[in-house]
Amino acid sequence: MDFAIRQWHMEDAAPLAELLNNRHILDNLRDGIPYPYTEEDARAFIREMLEADPDQTFPYAITAGGRLAGSIGIYRCGNIHFRTAELGYYIGEAYWGMGLATYAVQQACADVFARTDILRIFAEPFSYNAASCRVLEKSGFQYEGLLRSNAVKNGKILDMKMYARLKQDSVPGYLPPQP
Numbered sequence: 001m002d003f004a005i006r007q008w009h010m011e012d013a014a015p016l017a018e019l020l021n022n023r024h025i026l027d028n029l030r031d032g033i034p035y036p037y038t039e040e041d042a043r044a045f046i047r048e049m050l051e052a053d054p055d056q057t058f059p060y061a062i063t064a065g066g067r068l069a070g071s072i073g074i075y076r077c078g079n080i081h082f083r084t085a086e087l088g089y090y091i092g093e094a095y096w097g098m099g100l101a102t103y104a105v106q107q108a109c110a111d112v113f114a115r116t117d118i119l120r121i122f123a124e125p126f127s128y129n130a131a132s133c134r135v136l137e138k139s140g141f142q143y144e145g146l147l148r149s150n151a152v153k154n155g156k157i158l159d160m161k162m163y164a165r166l167k168q169d170s171v172p173g174y175l176p177p178q179p
């Protein structure tokens with residue numbers, strides 16, 4: 001199946017609502033995303049992404065076989081961290097285990113490193129999230145340490161793991177697509 005990342009379109013609202021209205025995804029993300037997640041919530045998110053400052057926020061829809069299958073975003077930090085950015089992503093449950101998140105992380109990071117002055121991209125999965133940690137490792141991120149008791153999610157105190165990739169870090173086996 002063909003994978004791609006691309007800009008968001010308003011027409012993504014219905015399939016986005018369908019795939020994100022899922023506790024198996026939301027339980028692994030930060031709070032702030034409504035549940036149930038409606039098409040109106042999806043439209044508001046897409047509008048916000050389309051209107052965001054293009055030097056601060058780098059949002060992409062992820063597709064598989066031409067259909068919306070997930071979301072990935074890279075967000076520039078502020079103050080002394082302005083050349084650092086945070087990465088977040090999720091894949092619709094029907095598409096798990098196909099290599100799609102790994103593809104999207106590699107593509108989004110390559111795009112941001114090529115187009116901006118960002119030096120470091122980091123992600124902080126919950127420490128139990130082995131699939132996400134594996135995605136980051138396959139994408140050239142280095143494990144930098146355990147962030148103990150760094151979050152409270154669904155009433156539980158959780159450790160998180162700090163992973164980061166620098167612009168100069170290589171990705172084993174990654175071949176960028178030809179234009």
Ligand SMILES: CC(C)(COP(=O)(O)OP(=O)(O)OC[C@H]1O[C@@H](n2cnc3c(N)ncnc32)[C@H](O)[C@@H]1OP(=O)(O)O)[C@@H](O)C(=O)NCCC(=O)NCCS
Nearest residue numbers: 025028090091096097098099100101102125130131132134
């Ligand atoms: C985590 C998530 C993004 C992975 O997406 P995906 O497209 O299935 O990921 P990939 O197929 O690219 O890679 C998954 C890897 O994790 C491995 N994996 C999956 N479940 C695992 C588990 N329980 N323990 C160890 N490894 C696991 C897979 O075997 C695969 O590694 P491999 O290629 O070496 O076999 C997806 O499950 C998701 O959206 N989860 C909910 C939201 C989320 O966790 N987002 C990330 C927040 S930091």
